[in-house]
Amino acid sequence: MEMSFRLTAMKELKKKKLQVGASRRCRRAPAVTILQIPEDLLREILLRLPAKSVVRLKCVSKHWCSLISSRCFTNLFLNTRQQRRLFMHLVNKENHSEFALLSSSPNPNPDSDVSLVKRDLNMPWMLGGEFVSALRGLLCVRVQGRLLICNLTTKQLVELPTIMPEPNDNNVWDYFCHDPVHDEYKALNVVWEESKEEGRVVRSEHHVLVLGPGVSWRRIQSPPPPPHRPCSQGISINGVLYYGACIDRNTSVVMSFDLRSEEFALIKLPLDVATSSPNLMNYGGTIAVFEYSVLLLATNGTVDLWTLEDGGKSIWSNKKSLVLPVSLMNFASGNHLKMQSTTRSGEVRLAKASIVVNNHVFFLTYDFERNKITSRVKFNPLSASIGTCLRSNFWDDTESIMYLET
Secondary structure, rough: HHHHHHHHHHHEEEHHHHHHHHHHHHHHHHHHHHHHOOHHHHHHHHHHHHHHHHHHHHHHHHHHHHHHHHHHHHHHHHHHHOOOOEEEEEEEEOOOOEEEEOOOOOOOOOOOEEEEEEEEEEOOOOOOEEEEEEEEOOOEEEOOOOEEEEEEOOOOEEEOOOOOOOOOOOHHHEEEEEEEOOOOEEEEEEEEEEOOOEEEEEEEEEEEEEEOOOOOOOEEEOOOOOOOOEEOOOOEOOOOOEEEEEOOOOOOEEEEEEEOOOOOOEEOOOOOOOOOOOOEEEEEOOEOOOOOOEEEEEEEEEEEEEEEEOOOOOOEEEOOEOOOOOOHHHOOOOEEEEEEEEEEOOOOEEOOOOOOOOEEEEEEEEEEEOOOEEEEEHHHOOOHHOOOOOOEEEEEEOOOOOOOOO
16 A cells, blocks of 8 residues: 555655646746747847847858848948958068058047057958949958958958959059949959050050859950049048059049949049149038148148049149148157058048157047047057068058948
């Protein structure tokens, strides 16, 4: 009788354990309902996360992967990023495999110095090369005749196909732009042939590539522009790429390339511009040419500027002479100054004309329109391993989660 009671008690105990286990499993089951979050709410949650965390969440489900990878969400994520990082790309002019890529953390206080440290960015495949462009979280460089595009946040790298037959690397120039109308990323390739006897460009070819699946170069079908040789980096404003170009040894112009229609236009420079390589900038949403003396800028601070009023008729504004407050640029004393780049908001970045290894690198941003220094930046000393004859490029950008397809 006692044995029978014990067996009955043991059976009841097992039944209760099974019921408790089942109850616990039922309580854990709702955890999977996170996948059923309304899409609007899910989108708002993802927009508040760091870019690297959002990219990792692609593996949660096919739905999440599809949402995060969509061009709509990628653009929304890009446009909601408030903080921007500063970057500097340095390359040895004599050996492009010697380079450095430096970056900062976002600086909330524009009146304080920011120490920018060299960051490995865990990109051992990057072999240096010539800086082409940086925009919307992407960096484009030309390495040994190859055009590479890298997402600096996700570390994804794609190599664009080469143009056949491959052009002479000394007579080729590339631009990388974004067409805001069609939301397309385009690369423009210009190859030219120059007659040293005649001192002019006798032929130039122009190819364009749209970044995406099955990417390939195609020759531009619109009426070709006059033969020219690009001589400056490009500035994109409202879907139009502008860049300085040389027609012959005595003639420089500004070329415009409409990213939507893929048509070129030649814009003559103002008559009183003396430079053979025009410096371009975005000045209040309009392309502008500026001119200064590297030897005198640190002492007199004078910059001459012309803004384009009618590109079709090559009409420019009258020359405007601006005077920079060099007395407030404490690193400028006794040094030649150079305008290293311009920002998307129309500011210029000024730094020493020559960058010395093992020394801090200083630069500041100056707003021409407001006549004000908007930020001062200090880079940590550079290593001597990248050589002494350096070409530098500065830019500011934000995080991108875009997946590059080719």
